[in-house]
Amino acid sequence: xxxxxxxxxxxxxxxxxxxxxxxxxxxxxxxxxxxxxxxxxxxxxxxxxxxxxxxxxxxxxxxxxxxxxxxxxxxxxxxxxxxxxxxxxxxxxxxxxxxxxxxxxxxxxxxxxxxxxxxxxxxxxxxxxxxxxxxxxxxxxxxxxxxxxxxxxxxxxxxxxxxxxxxxxxxxxxxxxxxxxxxxxxxxxxxxxxxxxxxxxxxxxxxxxxxxxxxxxxxxxxxxxxxxxxxxxxxxxxxxxxxxxxxxxxxxxxxxxxxxxxxxxxxxxxxxxxxxxxxxxxxxxxxxxxxxxxxxxxxxxxxxxxxxxxxxxxxxxxxxxxxxxxxxxxxxxxxxxxxxxxxxxxxxxxxxxxxxxxxxxxxxxxxxxxxxxxxxxxxxxxxxxxxxxxxxxxxxxxxxxxxxxxxxxxxxxxxxxxxxxxxxxxxxxxxxxxxxxxxxxxxxxxxxxxxxxxxxxxxxxxxxxxxxxxxxxxxxxxxxxxxxxxxxxxxxxxx
Amino acid sequence: xxxxxxxxxxxxxxxxxxxxxxxxxxxxxxxxxxxxxxxxxxxxxxxxxxxxxxxxxxxxxxxxxxxxxxxxxxxxxxxxxxxxxxxxxxxxxxxxxxxxxxxxxxxxxxxxxxxxxxxxxxxxxxxxxxxxxxxxxxxxxxxxxxxxxxxxxxxxxxxxxxxxxxxxxxxxxxxxxxxxxxxxxxxxxxxxxxxxxxxxxxxxxxxxxxxxxxxxxxxxxx
Numbered sequence: 001x002x003x004x005x006x007x008x009x010x011x012x013x014x015x016x017x018x019x020x021x022x023x024x025x026x027x028x029x030x031x032x033x034x035x036x037x038x039x040x041x042x043x044x045x046x047x048x049x050x051x052x053x054x055x056x057x058x059x060x061x062x063x064x065x066x067x068x069x070x071x072x073x074x075x076x077x078x079x080x081x082x083x084x085x086x087x088x089x090x091x092x093x094x095x096x097x098x099x100x101x102x103x104x105x106x107x108x109x110x111x112x113x114x115x116x117x118x119x120x121x122x123x124x125x126x127x128x129x130x131x132x133x134x135x136x137x138x139x140x141x142x143x144x145x146x147x148x149x150x151x152x153x154x155x156x157x158x159x160x161x162x163x164x165x166x167x168x169x170x171x172x173x174x175x176x177x178x179x180x181x182x183x184x185x186x187x188x189x190x191x192x193x194x195x196x197x198x199x200x201x202x203x204x205x206x207x208x209x210x211x212x213x214x215x216x217x218x219x220x221x222x223x224x225x226x227x228x229x230x231x232x233x234x235x236x237x238x239x240x241x242x243x244x245x246x247x248x249x250x251x252x253x254x255x256x257x258x259x260x261x262x263x264x265x266x267x268x269x270x271x272x273x274x275x276x277x278x279x280x281x282x283x284x285x286x287x288x289x290x291x292x293x294x295x296x297x298x299x300x301x302x303x304x305x306x307x308x309x310x311x312x313x314x315x316x317x318x319x320x321x322x323x324x325x326x327x328x329x330x331x332x333x334x335x336x337x338x339x340x341x342x343x344x345x346x347x348x349x350x351x352x353x354x355x356x357x358x359x360x361x362x363x364x365x366x367x368x369x370x371x372x373x374x375x376x377x378x379x380x381x382x383x384x385x386x387x388x389x390x391x392x393x394x395x396x397x398x399x400x401x402x403x404x405x406x407x408x409x410x411x412x413x414x415x416x417x418x419x420x421x422x423x424x425x426x427x428x429x430x431x432x433x434x435x436x437x438x439x440x441x442x443x444x445x446x447x448x449x450x451x452x453x454x455x456x457x458x459x460x461x462x463x464x465x466x467x468x469x470x471x472x473x474x475x476x477x478x479x480x481x482x483x484x485x486x487x488x489x490x491x492x493x494x495x
Numbered sequence: 496x497x498x499x500x501x502x503x504x505x506x507x508x509x510x511x512x513x514x515x516x517x518x519x520x521x522x523x524x525x526x527x528x529x530x531x532x533x534x535x536x537x538x539x540x541x542x543x544x545x546x547x548x549x550x551x552x553x554x555x556x557x558x559x560x561x562x563x564x565x566x567x568x569x570x571x572x573x574x575x576x577x578x579x580x581x582x583x584x585x586x587x588x589x590x591x592x593x594x595x596x597x598x599x600x601x602x603x604x605x606x607x608x609x610x611x612x613x614x615x616x617x618x619x620x621x622x623x624x625x626x627x628x629x630x631x632x633x634x635x636x637x638x639x640x641x642x643x644x645x646x647x648x649x650x651x652x653x654x655x656x657x658x659x660x661x662x663x664x665x666x667x668x669x670x671x672x673x674x675x676x677x678x679x680x681x682x683x684x685x686x687x688x689x690x691x692x693x694x695x696x697x698x699x700x701x702x703x704x705x706x707x708x709x710x711x712x713x714x715x716x717x
Contacts (some may be wrong), residue, residue: 145559145561146553146557146559148541148544148548148553148555149555149559149572149630151573151575151576154575154576154583155575155579155580157580157584158575158576158578158584159575161587162561162564162568162571162572162575163561163572166561166562166568167562167563167564170563
């Protein structure tokens with residue numbers, strides 16, 4: 001029964017994929033992609049470790065911003081979680097969450113300029129919304145204390161603190177740690193729009209073709225992520241946090257007049273601002289809708305759906321690389337390093353790299369999105385397959401083992417992981433427009449460049465709505481497949 | 496008449512769990528409910544609790560312990576409404592000696608005094624059950640409604656625990672599996688099968704035939 005449902009969903013999404021692939025632009029526009037690739041990978045040989053101290057400030061800045069941002073987000077998220085049952089809270093969080101941190105950064109750049117405040121707000125706004133949602137789900141999961149034993153006279157705070165929070169706490173902390181890792185990646189990427197984090201130097205070195213520096217920066221970045229659990233512990237966290245608050249001091253751009261101007265003037269649609277007639281306002285909107293919103297939405301959907309299927313393919317192909325059911329221990333370790341590196345590289349950086357090599361089309365974007373997300377899902381599937389206990393006389397032939405024993409057993413959770421990533425892939429698809437692919441981000445970026453913030457807001461509303469729609473469909477599909485109950489526990493922390 | 500059910504029928508999702516049950520329990524009676532799992536004992540106990548939430552302590556079968564908190568905290572939970580929120584938070588962070596002194600004798604009687612600051616998640620099944628019993632005792636109510644609270648205890652501890660329960664509560668309704676324990680420590684036994692009462696007698700009037708019937712009622716294999 002369930003397996004035929006799995007098949008239905010798989011076929012439906014493959015159908016959409018074929019339709020989208022037909023419309024997608026997969027051209028390679030660089031003149032000599034092979035030598036571009038040679039240059040990039042040749043960069044490994046030109047790494048100059050002595051340059052590391054140059055990036056010290058950027059490293060500290062990245063870590064401090066991420067740390068303060070996740071701290072504030074966790075506190076806000078916790079309060080949002082307590083009030084998550086209010087529809088108004090739910091809807092506003094869904095909206096703020098659906099807008100990518102880079103878009104938030106682009107908006108705050110207009111208001112506050114290039115400084116720490118912009119970086120913090122860009123992370124805190126979407127992250128606190130995500131944390132709020134997940135915290136509320138976690139707290140709900142631990143709401144198991146019998147109602148009969150809860151005294152009606154005791155204060156709600158006491159009951160919450162004694163019966164719910166203690167058991168939920170480890171789960172809340174582990175999810176927050178996972179989001180901290182995400183925040184480090186996001187903060188690094190904010191450098192691409194000019195904030196002085198690691199991405200800023202990465203962008204500069206990319207532009208000048210100094211691939212040795214690019215590699216050095218990437219390795220520094222991986223080291224920060226991989227060693228996270230060793231330097232960020234419950235003992236060091238308070239000191240690191242305190243240090244971060246003192247270290248971050250560049251709030252010079254804050255100007256309340258700019259904020260007021262932004263809210264009361266800049267984002268008001270220009271025909272209304274100029275007191276033009278209703279028909280002119282409609283014409284203004286129709287123009288944006290037909291020339292930017294529609295093509296933007298279509299391209300975003302095409303890129304998302306194609307990337308989703310290629311992600312699935314990469315996940316299915318890559319998980320045996322780390323599975324002891326298929327490869328030896330040393331090979332599994334090698335596969336693990338590969339998947340962790342791909343998983344730790346933000347899709348934005350991968351896309352930026354592939355765009356340098358192949359030129360702006362959907363091809364490099366799809367490869368970037370699929371490699372990153374496919375590695376995440378493949379990594380989890382690999383671990384799941386390791387935990388499967390097969391009967392001793394199961395076939396030793398690899399292909400048969402894959403198709404008859406392992407895949408059928410983990411296919412359901414594979415689909416669940418894939419649909420959890422769907423929304424993320426769509427958010428990233430929109431953002432990759434900044435790199436020159438005509439998704440929604442492309443039009444948002446152009447509108448910001450033209451300082452037409454009224455248009456930016458309208459485009460963002462459509463971007464967020466599209467995301468919420470995908471989130472909604474994803475939930476429906478998961479319900480149809482009855483997947484939520486089986487993976488809720490381990491999934492929310494890793495995906 | 497202390498507790499009274501009159502022709503009560505309770506169903507879950509179209510399935511009748513309790514079928515027109517009539518029952519009255521007097522003040523001071525110690526009643527054992529016997530029956531196999533799924534017979535309707537838990538539903539009956541829950542219903543009795545709903546009738547007297549103010550003066551009864553309730554121990555559900557799943558115990559309702561907070562695994563991340565210590566035995567002390569889990570017992571203290573039943574006193575949350577007697578203190579201010581501030582005092583509760585203070586006790587969550589660092590238990591007051593005064594509260595420890597109140598809880599310690601209860602744990603002592605149940606043979607878990609050495610576990611006072613151990614997390615409930617690290618306890619054995621029997622230790623968890625005794626923690627839940629301690630919580631019920633601290634509540635200081637006249638009635639105890641307990642759903643298989645001693646199923647994981649060994650014989651020696653069972654006796655000690657039952658003795659202290661019998662002393663602490665005036666009226667007891669307790670679901671059990673063990674016919675011998677029921678006959679030894681309780682005044683009255685009620686046998687339940689498929690949501691209906693099939694036997695209800697004072698223990699001193701039980702015949703050998705009744706005992707056989709009760710064994711049959713409690714055996715999960717039939």
